[in-house]
Amino acid sequence: MGMTITEKILCRHTDLKELHPGMLINARVDIALGNDITAPIAIAEFRKAGGLKVFDRDKVVLIPDHFTPNKDIDSAQQCKFMREFAREQGLTHYYDVGEVGIEHALLPEQGIVLPGDLVIGADSHTCTYGALGAFATGVGSTDFAAAMMTGEVWFKVPETMKIVFSGKMKKWVSGKDLILYIIGSIGVDGALYKAMEFVGETIGQLSMADRLTIANMVIEAGAKNGIFIPDDITKAYVAERAKRPYSFYNSDPDCQYADVINIDVSGIEPQVAFPHIPSNVRGISQVGDVKIDQVVIGSCTNGRIEDLRVAAGILKNKKAAPGVRLIIVPATQGIYKQALQEGLIEIFIDAHAAVSTPTCGACLGGHMGVLADGERAVSTTNRNFIGRMGHTGSEVYLAGPAVAAASAVLGRIAGPEEL
Amino acid sequence: MKFRGKVWKFGDNVDTDAIIAARYLVSSDPAFLAAHCMEDADPDFMKKISAGDIIVAGENFGCGSSREHAPIAIKTAGISCVVAKSFARIFYRNAFNIGLPIFESRDLWDAVSDGQEIEVDGDNGSIRILNSNRGPLRIEPIPPFMQQLVSDGGLMKHIAKKKA
Numbered sequence: 138m139g140m141t142i143t144e145k146i147l148c149r150h151t152d153l154k155e156l157h158p159g160m161l162i163n164a165r166v167d168i169a170l171g172n173d174i175t176a177p178i179a180i181a182e183f184r185k186a187g188g189l190k191v192f193d194r195d196k197v198v199l200i201p202d203h204f205t206p207n208k209d210i211d212s213a214q215q216c217k218f219m220r221e222f223a224r225e226q227g228l229t230h231y232y233d234v235g236e237v238g239i240e241h242a243l244l245p246e247q248g249i250v251l252p253g254d255l256v257i258g259a260d261s262h263t264c265t266y267g268a269l270g271a272f273a274t275g276v277g278s279t280d281f282a283a284a285m286m287t288g289e290v291w292f293k294v295p296e297t298m299k300i301v302f303s304g305k306m307k308k309w310v311s312g313k314d315l316i317l318y319i320i321g322s323i324g325v326d327g328a329l330y331k332a333m334e335f336v337g338e339t340i341g342q343l344s345m346a347d348r349l350t351i352a353n354m355v356i357e358a359g360a361k362n363g364i365f366i367p368d369d370i371t372k373a374y375v376a377e378r379a380k381r382p383y384s385f386y387n388s389d390p391d392c393q394y395a396d397v398i399n400i401d402v403s404g405i406e407p408q409v410a411f412p413h414i415p416s417n418v419r420g421i422s423q424v425g426d427v428k429i430d431q432v433v434i435g436s437c438t439n440g441r442i443e444d445l446r447v448a449a450g451i452l453k454n455k456k457a458a459p460g461v462r463l464i465i466v467p468a469t470q471g472i473y474k475q476a477l478q479e480g481l482i483e484i485f486i487d488a489h490a491a492v493s494t495p496t497c498g499a500c501l502g503g504h505m506g507v508l509a510d511g512e513r514a515v516s517t518t519n520r521n522f523i524g525r526m527g528h529t530g531s532e533v534y535l536a537g538p539a540v541a542a543a544s545a546v547l548g549r550i551a552g553p554e555e556l
Numbered sequence: 557m558k559f560r561g562k563v564w565k566f567g568d569n570v571d572t573d574a575i576i577a578a579r580y581l582v583s584s585d586p587a588f589l590a591a592h593c594m595e596d597a598d599p600d601f602m603k604k605i606s607a608g609d610i611i612v613a614g615e616n617f618g619c620g621s622s623r624e625h626a627p628i629a630i631k632t633a634g635i636s637c638v639v640a641k642s643f644a645r646i647f648y649r650n651a652f653n654i655g656l657p658i659f660e661s662r663d664l665w666d667a668v669s670d671g672q673e674i675e676v677d678g679d680n681g682s683i684r685i686l687n688s689n690r691g692p693l694r695i696e697p698i699p700p701f702m703q704q705l706v707s708d709g710g711l712m713k714h715i716a717k718k719k720a
């Protein structure tokens with residue numbers, strides 16, 4: 138029996154000849170990642186277990202991106218603890234403020250994660266790298282500690298759900314709208330423990346940015362990983378970034394899928410996830426009159442240059458509505474610089490946006506845009522749980538950059554067609 | 557592995573932001589995290605519970621962020637175990653990795669109410685509702701590897717034992 142791309146990548150990281158869903162395996166990791174929230178616990182566990190040196194200083198990656206630039210004394214202490222560990226271990230991939238970006242934007246951009254890799258990260262959105270044709274999944278701090286020590290992680294081989302896209306996407310529809318639509322259809326546990334494999338004729342229309350957005354949010358459907366089969370778009374993306382060898386895998390024609398979901402994208406309009414769960418999704422035409430206080434454009438989901446271009450195209454020669462705070466966060470320094478060179482930052486500032494250095498801050502209610510009681514935000518981030526971006530009485534509406542930018546101008550949730 | 561305590565019920569899709577809000581992730585001190593356990597789902601939770609009590613939840617408990625602070629907060633708060641209809645996968649791993657006992661039961665949620673006492677027997681795979689005439693409820697068997705993790709005292713100790 139054949140294997141899916143997910144099964145193949147897992148298999149190649151063990152000494153097994155083949156493997157199948159349900160098997161428990163120990164697999165070698167190519168990259169193990171932690172951030173300023175999850176790494177401190179992992180480092181403490183590593184030391185407690187007698188760890189002296191990480192298994193490979195090129196493969197352990199530490200990214201202080203959540204509460205940085207340090208938001209308060211406690212977070213400064215956590216960052217210091219992690220920084221000292223990174224120095225002591227001589228880690229190749231440690232990036233501090235000024236160089237750092239949001240981890241799941243930075244690692245693909247810098248060619249640190251590559252097709253065919255097995256990546257674990259102590260951050261739930263590690264699944265983002267599946268866009269490159271890698272197996273990537275989020276774990277907790279202790280799994281990360283174990284990986285730092287041994288270079289291995291235990292997995293139960295997941296079943297695969299195949300999502301087949303067909304049709305041409307409407308104007309203003311992006312990867313964000315497709316993944317919100319899917320989460321709305323299958324629910325927040327619709328892919329629990331499974332791999333989500335995205336295939337079909339529409340894939341060729343999806344930029345790497347769209348694919349990264351889609352893979353990023355498979356965790357919001359409960360999935361273990363999301364994955365795309367590498368194609369010419371993948372090859373072009375990695376060719377200019379990779380500094381080490383990589384492998385392209387494909388699913389075998391006779392592999393087994395647990396479910397197959399067919400989605401005709403031609404009927405999908407821009408999507409909005411209402412509070413307080415990412416599956417509470419409506420098309421933009423069904424939103425009604427929802428006034429807003431804040432718009433956030435950024436994050437590991439939608440802070441890439443393509444997202445900023447869409448937002449700038451809408452915000453050009455316009456201003457955020459009175460009473461709406463518009464916060465735009467390029468996800469990496471590279472993206473920030475590119476946006477500056479393309480004139481996007483000027484458009485944002487003229488639109489009365491606050492443009493921030495890369496940080497996860499606003500997305501998880503950490504800093505740089507925390508919401509007060511009763512406030513509403515449209516955000517291009519990935520979660521809208523109760524209290525996610527601040528007070529438990531605040532509300533988060535998830536959308537793509539086009540809806541977010543149009544909403545900022547109109548002061549209510551709206552699509553760009555209304556402008 | 558037997559746990560006896562009062563039940564505190566939560567619904568479906570309890571996310572890790574509800575278990576421990578991100579504003580508290582500036583620290584990884586277990587006692588600090590425990591002081592804010594379940595705060596955004598039930599602000600009085602820590603005032604109500606006693607050591608050994610049991611969280612009973614619906615589908616997909618622990619969805620969202622990978623923060624291990626969530627099972628650490630629950631464990632340090634004195635909750636003896638969590639019984640849910642299902643668990644989100646990262647929370648499931650994390651719970652076993654740090655040694656918080658968790659069990660899956662499809663039937664318990666509908667059969668109990670807040671404050672009722674139950675006894676969870678992890679060894680014979682059953683739950684008894686005390687002071688009730690309902691027969692024992694079955695819990696899903698824990699896979700042998702996960703049992704090993706629990707009996708070794710978590711993932712790091714399991715690895716140390718394997719190396720020794």
